[in-house]
Amino acid sequence: MNKALKSTLRSVGISRHYRGYRYFILAITMAAEKPERLMNIHREIYTPIAQTCCTDPASVEKNLRTIRDVMIRNGGGTLLSQMTGNPCWENKPPYPRELIKIFAEYFAEELNQACDNV
Numbered sequence: 840m841n842k843a844l845k846s847t848l849r850s851v852g853i854s855r856h857y858r859g860y861r862y863f864i865l866a867i868t869m870a871a872e873k874p875e876r877l878m879n880i881h882r883e884i885y886t887p888i889a890q891t892c893c894t895d896p897a898s899v900e901k902n903l904r905t906i907r908d909v910m911i912r913n914g915g916g917t918l919l920s921q922m923t924g925n926p927c928w929e930n931k932p933p934y935p936r937e938l939i940k941i942f943a944e945y946f947a948e949e950l951n952q953a954c955d956n957v
Contacts, residue, residue, distance in 0.1 A: 844946050852913035859902030862888050863939070866903065870943035877943075880936050903935040910938075 844864070853860060865888050869876055876883035885896035892899070910918075911932045919928035919938075922945045933941065 841946060844942070847918070848910075851910045851915040851918055853906055853910055857902070857906060857909065859899075859906040861892065862899050862902050863906045863942075865891065866939045867942045867946065870939050871947040874940075874943065877936055877940055880939075884939070900935060903938070907932055907935060907938050 844867070848854070848860070848863075853863070855861075866884050869884050869887070873883075881896055881900075885899045888899045889896045907915075909915075916928045916930070916932070919933065919941060920926045922941055
């Protein structure tokens with residue numbers, strides 16, 4: 840997995856000890872590979888992740904919200920503003936779909952290169 844992505848997540852307090860860490864990385868990777876998956880996030884992202892991780896889609900979504908909340912508590916609003924060039928994230932946390940989209944777009948080139956090398 841991409842070192843820059845992991846480093847960015849660590850910088851806002853997201854580490855492997857969160858169950859949603861793996862879900863978030865999988866969701867970002869899936870959205871970077873095929874952005875239209877975000878249009879039907881439950882069927883195209885949450886359900887496949889749930890099947891891969893032996894859980895249910897509701898748990899995937901709940902754990903992604905936890906990742907978002909921890910991120911925002913640890914200065915993630917500033918990070919999101921830097922990533923998007925939009926200062927609004929400091930006062931309003933994004934929905935999980937928006938958070939996945941931001942990270943997928945920001946890291947898309949690196950993630951797609953990593954997938955091509957596998």
